[in-house]
């Protein structure tokens with residue numbers, strides 16, 4: 001079976017497209033979300049200068065020595081700041097121990113929507129934690145410029161989703177007024193000599209994303225793998241200028257898995273004993289902490305029962321992040337864990 005990540009042009013939703021053009025985009029999105037759960041989007045309107053600025057900011061931070069970066073660490077329950085290599089284990093968000101019992105070797109820096117961005121709402125900590133900004137010239141401005149563009153794209157996508165699912169326009173807006181949005185900037189590189197490259201090396205362990213939708217910028221360097229319907233891992237790389245988009249668990253719950261929250265991982269190839277540096281930035285659009293996510297009745301066939309009980313965004317994220325960031329195995333993701341064990 002050939003595996004491909006469909007390309008969807010969302011320009012009709014970014015600019016004022018015709019009804020026919022929007023309907024075409026929505027139909028293509030529905031097909032991609034049903035079959036793959038990963039999409040490449042073009043026509044998103046994010047200027048190359050903004051993504052270049054993000055990449056430069058990431059380089060400015062990640063090239064600093066570990067002891068400098070480590071000043072920007074936060075406790076595991078605060079999803080902000082710097083995560084050193086091997087401090088997280090994404091497969092534990094599914095309850096799956098990695099084969100080597102070694103944590104993932106990526107390093108990351110997280111920024112997110114903070115309570116102070118929503119004056120008057122009195123949003124709780126640590127879910128809307130204030131950001132820790134590193135002392136890297138231009139970092140904050142460049143990262144925030146990309147963050148706001150990625151947020152615009154994520155909201156545009158939920159407008160496409162509403163049409164694609166035959167829901168009223170603006171259906172998702174009441175779940176996302178103060179969405180827990182987080183940008184995780186990832187760097188897959190290991191200082192030479194730090195690790196045995198013959199081992200079963202995991203850049204980022206297998207996982208599904210936790211929220212509504214993820215907008216992923218990535219270097220055109222191999223490493224990202226997506227689990228297909230054939231239960232085989234497939235290499236995925238974005239087309240030039242495209243952003244990758246994947247659905248998260250909350251959308252799978254809403255749609256009773258008519259749309260897929262697809263398992264993925266990062267396994268960088270080792271060439272001549274070295275790992276090629278790869279950078280990515282995942283923007284997670286996770287919804288409001290207190291939003292209740294229940295299966296959308298029109299996503300159920302007559303007589304079909306919802307697979308998942310209702311859950312709040314906060315409850316779901318807490319279980320997932322306890323796995324990846326604090327090493328507490330998540331036992332409520334049995335179905336995904338079984339798919340990982342069955343994969344070849």
Ligand SMILES: O=C(O)CCC(=O)C(=O)O
Nearest residue numbers: 184186218224266280282
């Ligand atoms: O690095 C990548 O391409 C994927 C990153 C990812 O899956 C994540 O941060 O959740």
Ligand SMILES: [Fe+2]
Nearest residue numbers: 208209264282
């Ligand atoms: Fe992911």
